[in-house]
Amino acid sequence: xxxxxxxxxxxxxxxxxxxxxxxxxxxxxxxxxxxxxxxxxxxxxxxxxxxxxxxxxxxxxxxxxxxxxxxxxxxxxxxxxxxxxxxxxxxxxxxxxxxxxxxxxxxxxxxxxxxxxxxxxxxxxxxxxxxxxxxxxxxxxxxxxxxxxxxxxxxxxxxxxxxxxxxxxxxxxxxxxxxxxxxxxxxxxxxxxxxxxxxxxxxxxxxxxxxxxxxxxxxxxxxxxxxxxxxxxxxxxxxxxxxxxxxxxxxxxxxxxxxxxxxxxxxxxxxxxxxxxxxxxxxxxxxxxxxxxxxxxxxxxxxxxxxxxxxxxxxxxxxxxxxxxxxxxxxxxxxxxxxxxxxxxxxxxxxxxxxxxxxxxxxxxxxxxxxxxxxxxxxxxxxxxxxxxxxxxxxxxxxxxxxxxxxxxxxxxxxxxxxxxxxxxxxxxxxxxxxxxxxxxxxxxxxxxxxxxxxxxxxxxxxxxxxxxxxxxxxxxxxxxxxxxxxxxxxxxxxxxxxxxxxxxxxxxxxxxxxxxxxxxxxxxxxxxxxxxxxxxxxxxxxxxxxxxxxxxxxxxxxxxxxxxxxxxxxxxxxxxxxxxxxxxxxxxxxxxxxxxxxxxxxxxxxxxxxxxxxxxxxxxxxxxxxxxxxxxxxxxxxxxxxxxxxxxxxxxxxxxxxxxxxxxxxxxxxxxxxxxxxxxxxxxxxxxxxxxxxxxxxxxxxxxxxxxxxxxxxxxxxxxxxxxxxxxxxxxxxxxxxxxxxxxxxxxxx
Ligand SMILES: Nc1nc2c(c(=O)[nH]1)N[C@H]1C(S)=C(S)[C@@H](COP(=O)(O)OP(=O)(O)OC[C@H]3O[C@@H](n4cnc5c(=O)[nH]c(N)nc54)[C@H](O)[C@@H]3O)O[C@H]1N2
Ligand SMILES: Nc1nc2c(c(=O)[nH]1)N[C@H]1C(S)=C(S)[C@@H](COP(=O)(O)OP(=O)(O)OC[C@H]3O[C@@H](n4cnc5c(=O)[nH]c(N)nc54)[C@H](O)[C@@H]3O)O[C@H]1N2
Ligand code: SF4
Ligand SMILES: [Mo]
Numbered sequence: 001x002x003x004x005x006x007x008x009x010x011x012x013x014x015x016x017x018x019x020x021x022x023x024x025x026x027x028x029x030x031x032x033x034x035x036x037x038x039x040x041x042x043x044x045x046x047x048x049x050x051x052x053x054x055x056x057x058x059x060x061x062x063x064x065x066x067x068x069x070x071x072x073x074x075x076x077x078x079x080x081x082x083x084x085x086x087x088x089x090x091x092x093x094x095x096x097x098x099x100x101x102x103x104x105x106x107x108x109x110x111x112x113x114x115x116x117x118x119x120x121x122x123x124x125x126x127x128x129x130x131x132x133x134x135x136x137x138x139x140x141x142x143x144x145x146x147x148x149x150x151x152x153x154x155x156x157x158x159x160x161x162x163x164x165x166x167x168x169x170x171x172x173x174x175x176x177x178x179x180x181x182x183x184x185x186x187x188x189x190x191x192x193x194x195x196x197x198x199x200x201x202x203x204x205x206x207x208x209x210x211x212x213x214x215x216x217x218x219x220x221x222x223x224x225x226x227x228x229x230x231x232x233x234x235x236x237x238x239x240x241x242x243x244x245x246x247x248x249x250x251x252x253x254x255x256x257x258x259x260x261x262x263x264x265x266x267x268x269x270x271x272x273x274x275x276x277x278x279x280x281x282x283x284x285x286x287x288x289x290x291x292x293x294x295x296x297x298x299x300x301x302x303x304x305x306x307x308x309x310x311x312x313x314x315x316x317x318x319x320x321x322x323x324x325x326x327x328x329x330x331x332x333x334x335x336x337x338x339x340x341x342x343x344x345x346x347x348x349x350x351x352x353x354x355x356x357x358x359x360x361x362x363x364x365x366x367x368x369x370x371x372x373x374x375x376x377x378x379x380x381x382x383x384x385x386x387x388x389x390x391x392x393x394x395x396x397x398x399x400x401x402x403x404x405x406x407x408x409x410x411x412x413x414x415x416x417x418x419x420x421x422x423x424x425x426x427x428x429x430x431x432x433x434x435x436x437x438x439x440x441x442x443x444x445x446x447x448x449x450x451x452x453x454x455x456x457x458x459x460x461x462x463x464x465x466x467x468x469x470x471x472x473x474x475x476x477x478x479x480x481x482x483x484x485x486x487x488x489x490x491x492x493x494x495x496x497x498x499x500x501x502x503x504x505x506x507x508x509x510x511x512x513x514x515x516x517x518x519x520x521x522x523x524x525x526x527x528x529x530x531x532x533x534x535x536x537x538x539x540x541x542x543x544x545x546x547x548x549x550x551x552x553x554x555x556x557x558x559x560x561x562x563x564x565x566x567x568x569x570x571x572x573x574x575x576x577x578x579x580x581x582x583x584x585x586x587x588x589x590x591x592x593x594x595x596x597x598x599x600x601x602x603x604x605x606x607x608x609x610x611x612x613x614x615x616x617x618x619x620x621x622x623x624x625x626x627x628x629x630x631x632x633x634x635x636x637x638x639x640x641x642x643x644x645x646x647x648x649x650x651x652x653x654x655x656x657x658x659x660x661x662x663x664x665x666x667x668x669x670x671x672x673x674x675x676x677x678x679x680x681x682x683x684x685x686x687x688x689x690x691x692x693x694x695x696x697x698x699x700x701x702x703x704x705x706x707x708x709x710x711x712x713x714x715x716x717x718x719x720x721x722x723x724x725x726x727x728x729x730x731x732x733x734x735x736x737x738x739x740x741x742x743x744x745x746x747x748x749x750x751x
Contacts, residue, residue: 029056029552030483032070033132033461034612036471037199037206039066040481040553041073043462048487050074050462060556061479062206067199068610068622075619076460077487081688082443083457085492094445094455094687099494099502102454107506109437109453110147113410116436123151123399123408127416128159128613131470135497136415138469138527142519143414145511146504150377150389151399151408157392158422158715162328162337163202165374165387165712169578170341172569174372174388175365175473178344178356179203180320181560182211182476185354186220187316189309191247191340192326192718196231197607201324204468204475209235221316223309225250225301226326227604227672228632240309241669244602245719246299247323248332248589251339252290254310258346259284261307263314267348274345276565277575283346286583287339289590298596300669314347318354326604330719331592334712335585342577351564358563361472362480362543362555363534371569374712380406384713392713393422394705400431410437415496419447420614420680423703423715424655429683441499444618445687447680447698458496463489467531467548478561481554482531482545497527585711598671601637603653603702603720606674614678617691629679629696630663633724634670638662641724648727651675653720655704658697659727673722675699 028043040059044051053071057064076082086102087094097105113122124147130136144152156164164174180188182205193201195208205211212222212235224233225240225247233239242250258264264284267274274280292303313319321343327336341350349355375385379395381402386392391399396418400408411432419425419432425447432438432451440449441456449455466483489495494502501519504511511519521529532545540557548555565573610622617623631649643649645664650657651673660675668674680698681691703717 025051028486029059030486031466031468031481031554032066032073033466033468034069034072034616035199036201036204036474037067038062038204038468038471038475038481039070039206041066041070043486045486050077056553058553059481060554061475061477061481065207065210069612069616072612072616072619072622073461075621076443076616077462079618081618082460083445083455084490086457087445087455089453097454099492102456103499103502103506106439106454106456107503109439110410110412110503110507113437114147114149117409118406119148120150120406121408122147122149122410122412123153123396124149124412124414125393125396125416125418126152126154126414127418127421128155129415129615130154132468133415133464133496134467134469134531135464135495135527136500138530139497139500139522140414142504142515143500146507147412152390153393153396154390155393155416155421156390157387157394157713158329158717159325160202160328161387161712161714162334162709164372165334166337166341168372168374169581170575171567172371172576173366175369176358176567176569177202177474178350178358179474179476179560180322181318181354181357182208182215182320183559185215185318185320186218187223187313187319188212188215188220189223189225189313189319189321190232190236191225191250191321191323192328193322193324194226194230194232194607196235197609199609202474203322203324204471208232212236221312227602227669228606228674229667230606231609240301240305243298243300243598243669244604244672245330245332245716246295247327247330248336248339249290249295249593250299250301250306251336251343252287252589253292253295253306254313255283255339255343255346256287256290257292257307257310258314258343261310261314263310264346267314267346271346271348272564273350273575274348276568276573277345277577279577279579280346282579283342283577286342286579298593298598318349318352319347320344320349320355322356326718329715329717331707331709331716332585332589333709333714333716335582335589338582345575351562351567357560358567359473359475359560360478360539360557360563361475362538362540362557363467363469363472363531364538365469365473366569368534368537380404384708387713392708392715393418394708394713394715396422397424397428397431397705400435401427409435411435412439412441413448413452414441417446417448417614419683420678420698420700422705423700423707423717424705425680425698425700426656427705441496444615445685446614447683447686450683450685450687456494456499458499459489459493462486463493464495465526465528469534477559478557479554480535480540480543480548480557481551482548484549497522588710600671600721601724602672603651603699603722604672604674604718605699606632606676608676611676611678617679617681617694618688620690623690623694627661627694627696629660629676631660632663632665632668632674634666634668634672635664636670637668637673638664641726643724643726650725650727651702652723652725653702653704654706656701658699658701660697673724675702677717
């Protein structure tokens with residue numbers, strides 16, 4: 001009760017400040033950079049104080065929509081736990097040190113590791129917020145070039161890696177990724193995506209609730225395939241439960257049915273995409289062994305339903321098959337994404353209005369980067385293929401723990417929290433604690449950065465300018481918007497890009513003249529001059545940074561347009577279906593079918609609209625209320641394991657166990673349980689008070705670093721076999737989670 005009263009006081013205090021200072025109110029427009037949706041926001045402020053954050057009604061892309069997370073930009077900016085100065089870990093705890101000292105020490109630490117153990121003994125992990133950071137995106141190569149290590153990892157391999165590989169193979173570039181034309185489609189099939197919670201992914205589309213409602217309002221249909229009846233499923237026309245990680249079977253059966261029912265032929269008549277794919281005829285037999293009847297038992301979707309889905313998909317005036325995390329981050333991630341793409345192609349939905357279309361962003365990232373490659377090298381310990389110079393993240397802990405030449409002894413984490421975000425986090429946690437030297441670029445002392453010798457904190461998002469280099473490339477409507485920094489950074493603060501350049505300068509003194517010149521320009525002008533160059537070289541005539549600066553709400557560049565064949569990056573301007581590569585993976589599918597054990601309890605993840613991976617849990621506004629880190633399970637599954645609603649359950653997998661409160665709900669398919677990721681802030685040494693008070697447990701202490709998609713090396717965090725055991729009160733195993741539950745109840749009482 002005491003805690004609840006305190007929380008209420010803080011809120012009142014804030015309101016008072018706001019009222020007292022309204023007189024000098026100013027308005028700032030920008031794009032929220034927290035997720036992929038790129039919502040325009042309007043920030044009222046008085047000098048250095050944020051007064052309010054609202055949706056910008058004049059933003060042509062988001063038209064006033066925002067989600068509850070936008071306000072976290074203020075919370076993050078003001079967070080007393082956010083580091084403003086580098087800190088060094090000492091025997092007596094963290095000590096603030098000067099930037100010069102910190103950068104010198106970091107450079108020395110890196111050099112010492114590389115000198116003693118070789119260039120590749122230094123690992124680097126780039127977390128998700130890197131792609132939401134303009135300066136970082138434009139300059140990270142300077143840091144990468146200066147450390148010259150092959151031991152690179154990123155969040156890609158626990159996320160969208162399959163999308164990149166499919167696009168690289170088919171269209172000739174890993175970033176040439178088509179997105180659902182959700183504004184115009186008449187039929188949207190969503191497999192393993194929950195845009196109502198996530199606000200869309202590889203589909204930048206603010207206000208998906210409205211967009212999906214609009215599809216239904218124009219007599220279209222939204223169909224969701226998901227082991228959980230999600231927020232998205234709730235507003236869809238139709239939802240089907242599917243056993244986790246069996247989507248590959250559903251997609252194979254659908255592809256087969258498309259051919260059996262004659263739709264492929266029918267669509268072939270004026271199928272521009274298929275006409276560009278020399279191997280298209282081989283697709284007819286690709287899935288011939290997979291009938292709707294043969295997959296119904298395992299997937300949990302009846303043959304009749306599968307056939308109807310196919311018929312409706314093919315007969316709709318326009319349609320699109322969209323698969324996201326649920327089918328990417330599981331054992332058949334790459335083959336599933338391939339099949340989703342192939343289905344769009346054979347049904348004539350690629351590059352067509354209302355289908356899957358290629359965005360045309362103002363900065364053409366595709367033409368400014370390499371196409372990507374798979375498997376040039378294999379990871380030292382687990383023999384997993386690299387993609388575009390990055391090894392799968394599941395290989396990271398072993399590279400630190402297993403001795404031998406090339407063992408990682410030093411590590412840089414940049415805007416990432418892999419202890420909470422990657423499989424078998426507990427193992428990585430141990431591995432990080434054994435390193436000779438580690439540095440983190442992060443706002444906080446997190447579950448990961450607490451292992452660093454030095455933490456280098458960048459400026460807050462409100463202190464930097466912004467343009468979405470990545471997400472404009474996934475936008476469902478072409479737009480461009482530049483946001484200036486709202487607040488100027490303090491003298492004693494550094495941008496991520498400044499940290500990269502400072503380290504690069506210290507690490508390799510001998511650089512080509514052109515690089516030196518570029519670094520000097522960046523230093524003087526800021527990385528935005530590179531953005532200006534990109535805009536000028538881009539596809540829209542007269543597009544410059546100056547022009548964007550004049551259009552505070554952004555520029556509408558129109559709906560998605562047909563981009564084939566010019567979007568293709570293969571020299572022959574064809575779509576390369578790469579059938580042999582994908583067909584080979586069918587052996588694994590056959591094996592899975594033969595050995596399928598439908599009695600296993602399978603774990604999946606989930607997202608919540610008030611959370612963002614591991615790092616917005618220190619915002620009181622976002623975590624207040626009932627605990628969200630719960631084990632969801634169906635009443636039948638609960639009954640089978642004698643679990644009652646609210647009771648603590650020990651969940652165990654091959655790699656570990658957690659104790660977590662049960663949330664019994666028929667939202668989940670029987671035999672499936674769900675735990676959200678990004679929690680588990682109870683680890684010793686974390687310094688985020690609010691997050692610690694709402695600690696929860698980390699689902700990635702259950703997910704398994706050996707459970708992967710063999711074809712891509714992508715992690716498989718969905719469909720993890722687990723065991724359940726009801727815990728009776730006296731056992732009292734995991735105090736942290738208990739405290740979390742208690743706190744949640746208290747806050748609820750306070751309203
Ligand atoms: N089980 C399970 N695991 C998952 C997922 C899942 O669905 N289930 N999802 C996966 C996915 S899709 C992703 S993308 C990953 C995310 O995994 P990560 O990228 O490893 O983790 P984040 O939680 O995004 O942590 C980002 C960190 O960067 C810091 N930060 C934020 N902005 C900046 C910045 O501008 N600069 C710097 N230097 N630091 C910053 C934050 O304080 C935070 O500590 O998690 C993955 N893990
Ligand atoms: N609020 C919020 N928004 C976010 C994030 C966040 O953490 N919170 N993270 C951001 C990031 S980094 C990303 S990558 C995106 C992700 O965006 P989405 O992919 O839309 O996110 P999820 O909510 O993880 O949706 C995955 C869905 O797949 C389902 N699923 C799980 N296993 C399976 C399966 O085997 N088959 C099928 N068919 N479905 C399955 C889950 O139940 C879930 O509904 O969200 C982004 N936006
Ligand atoms: S959906 Fe929310 S977090 Fe994502 S960009 Fe919009 S306001 Fe920001
Ligand atoms: Mo992600």
